[in-house]
Amino acid sequence: MDTLKGPAIQDLYPEDFAHCFGCGKDNSHGHQLKSFVQGDEVIAHFTPAPHHVSVPGFVYGGLLASLVDCHAMAAAAAAAELAVGRRIGEGQVARYVTAALRVEYLKPTPLGGELEIRGRVTEQSEKKAVVALTVSVSGTITVSGEAVAVRMPKNMERRG
Amino acid sequence: MDTLKGPAIQDLYPEDFAHCFGCGKDNSHGHQLKSFVQGDEVIAHFTPAPHHVSVPGFVYGGLLASLVDCHAMAAAAAAAELAVGRRIGEGQVARYVTAALRVEYLKPTPLGGELEIRGRVTEQSEKKAVVALTVSVSGTITVSGEAVAVRMPKNMERRG
Numbered sequence: 001m002d003t004l005k006g007p008a009i010q011d012l013y014p015e016d017f018a019h020c021f022g023c024g025k026d027n028s029h030g031h032q033l034k035s036f037v038q039g040d041e042v043i044a045h046f047t048p049a050p051h052h053v054s055v056p057g058f059v060y061g062g063l064l065a066s067l068v069d070c071h072a073m074a075a076a077a078a079a080a081e082l083a084v085g086r087r088i089g090e091g092q093v094a095r096y097v098t099a100a101l102r103v104e105y106l107k108p109t110p111l112g113g114e115l116e117i118r119g120r121v122t123e124q125s126e127k128k129a130v131v132a133l134t135v136s137v138s139g140t141i142t143v144s145g146e147a148v149a150v151r152m153p154k155n156m157e158r159r160g
Numbered sequence: 161m162d163t164l165k166g167p168a169i170q171d172l173y174p175e176d177f178a179h180c181f182g183c184g185k186d187n188s189h190g191h192q193l194k195s196f197v198q199g200d201e202v203i204a205h206f207t208p209a210p211h212h213v214s215v216p217g218f219v220y221g222g223l224l225a226s227l228v229d230c231h232a233m234a235a236a237a238a239a240a241e242l243a244v245g246r247r248i249g250e251g252q253v254a255r256y257v258t259a260a261l262r263v264e265y266l267k268p269t270p271l272g273g274e275l276e277i278r279g280r281v282t283e284q285s286e287k288k289a290v291v292a293l294t295v296s297v298s299g300t301i302t303v304s305g306e307a308v309a310v311r312m313p314k315n316m317e318r319r320g
Contacts, residue, residue: 021212021220029211051189052181054257055316060181061258062229066222097214098221102262108316156215156268 072147232307
């Protein structure tokens with residue numbers, strides 16, 4: 001599979017908000033998903049661990065939902081940067097959080113291969129974005145989803 | 161919080177399908193969610209770990225989606241037993257898998273307390289159920305969701 005290029009969007013989150021279990025670079029227990037702008041899409045690759053199963057041989061749906069979720073927030077953050085004329089990597093990006101998430105499990109996702117998560121922003125305003133996503137393995141789409149991302153509200157800006 | 165009574169639904173899954181990362185008793189790396197029939201609802205309690213954060217101080221949305229998902233499958237499995245007149249604990253229950261999951265994050269879920277996940281089956285047929293769910297902490301509902309559960313298809317009955 002091609003190597004993804006450019007800085008990972010999650011590595012540009014403000015330090016105080018880089019602890020997400022799904023994608024924060026500062027969460028050593030987490031998945032550390034890395035999403036990259038590639039043309040008009042945002043793409044990530046992720047290989048589940050052997051224990052990330054629903055039933056033996058198939059990827060846990062909760063993990064798939066988590067990856068879709070974090071990837072969508074990255075896509076929203078990147079889109080907000082591009083919308084104001086900045087390039088990804090020029091500075092920090094804004095942190096988005098999930099208002100709503102919908103995931104459809106089109107078919108079982110076999111464990112063992114690298115997953116590709118693709119996202120595309122379908123609606124965008126100053127504080128909100130809607131992102132359409134797919135997860136595929138070996139070229140077969142197994143999951144589709146949609147997430148509504150909102151700019152992180154002030155009431156989440158506290159220290160844990 | 162009251163102690164939940166009766167056998168956990170997930171402990172009644174067939175041994176071959178008790179490895180789910182979210183709720184399988186045989187997945188030592190996983191969350192081991194336990195869901196209990198209480199009246200006409202299914203209820204689970206879960207305390208997130210300190211690293212289960214989205215941003216500091218708040219529970220990771222991917223974990224919340226995962227708990228909603230597993231809890232819904234348990235609710236569907238229990239409902240199928242009750243529909244044919246069996247009591248929960250009399251024997252194994254069928255394994256359901258997720259066809260679709262929708263989660264709405266109504267407000268940030270603060271880290272630190274025990275979560276309560278409640279589910280209620282709203283539609284039920286022989287091979288499918290729809291489950292409506294909430295997650296609350298300290299009596300405040302922070303997440304609502306809906307899951308479509310389907311009886312595990314034969315093509316998932318392989319060994320990993």
